[in-house]
Amino acid sequence: MSPIVVTGTDTGVGKTVFAAALTAALGARYWKPVQSGLDEGGDTSEVARLARLPPERIVPEAWRLRTPVSPHLAAEIDGVKIDPEALAPPQSDGPLVIEGAGGLLVPLNRRALTIDLFARWGFPVALVARTGLGTINHTLLSLEALASRRVAVLGVAFVGDANDDSIATIAAFSGAKVLGRLPRLDPLTPDALRAAFAAAFDLADFRS
Template sequence: MSVVVVAGTDTGIGKTVFSAGLTRALGATYWKPVQSGLEEETDSEAVARLSGRPVLPEAYRLRLPASPHLSAEREGVEIDPARLVPPSLDGPLVVEGAGGLMVPLTRRRLYLDVIADWGAPVVLCCRTALGTINHALLSLAALRAAGCRLAGVAFIGEEAEDSRRVICGIGAVNDLGRLPVLEQVTAETLAKAFAGIDTDAIRGAL
């Protein structure tokens, strides 16, 4: 099973757009196990639109745009990690997490715990805004402490060369490139911008 996990240092940093670009570049299938918030375009819908690739249905679709544990509680359900095991497919599978690594799925389990159980390589997406060094290094330390395999770090936003060097140097992790801010996010503009991402290194980690 060829699975790569796209995780992030925070919510709203462009992880879904990156996942769409990666899904298209790898010729993969996409899966978002837990979706919190259904009022706007969901992450699965956005990836389908931007990648043109198959998208698997979510294991949980929760209406409230909040932490998954809270969204689930509001609907009277509890997220069962056993339902979050990536399915076996013929080709590669891109799995996108929800928010940051420490987002709780239940009152007892974090998303990081589930990612560690999967044993798949992780691409950590980091925004290039102020504070990214702290967020990225903390996230890398958490992934390693949990026993996760790291494919590398992908940066999203304006160029921040010094931050990239510090994160990848101190964090001892591959720099997978940078996805710039796109004025218009379309399948075409994303595919062009994604040329700056080292997809060969990600393939090699599968």
């Protein structure tokens, strides 16, 4: 199967939690090409914990940046330069989940956006969105951006409390498939996440 790119409508929408759940469910390898904010921890370590990934199923980040800001600025602070052309997905004999940094229009450097990288790769995208206020606007804008670059979209995965009207409105205006919804989990444990994903999502949607 093709690698799957997991991206979000914004920062903090639950993208990493969803990526962990999908990685575990598919028995996939995980790769986050660009990680900023290592001073506050890192998404790769959180995915490894939540998906119970052994080291051999984690592909090391190409760029590891300390400051929790946009990758282009974090790289400048660290005195390095991100070269999107050098970012090539690793070869994998099984499923691969690739998690983007922040939202689609997050800059990787002063000339390239994250979405430009996804368009060049041509892998299908699972878009993660919150269910709270503002999600209709953010999600429809993100879907339009993906469509304008002809990026295939598997559908939208929602994270948060139930909000049936917002979800239905997004589906009606965009035509995008609703993949499912992860509820808020407290405590957020590997077992709770695995059970919630299995109850809300159909793996067939990710294996096409």
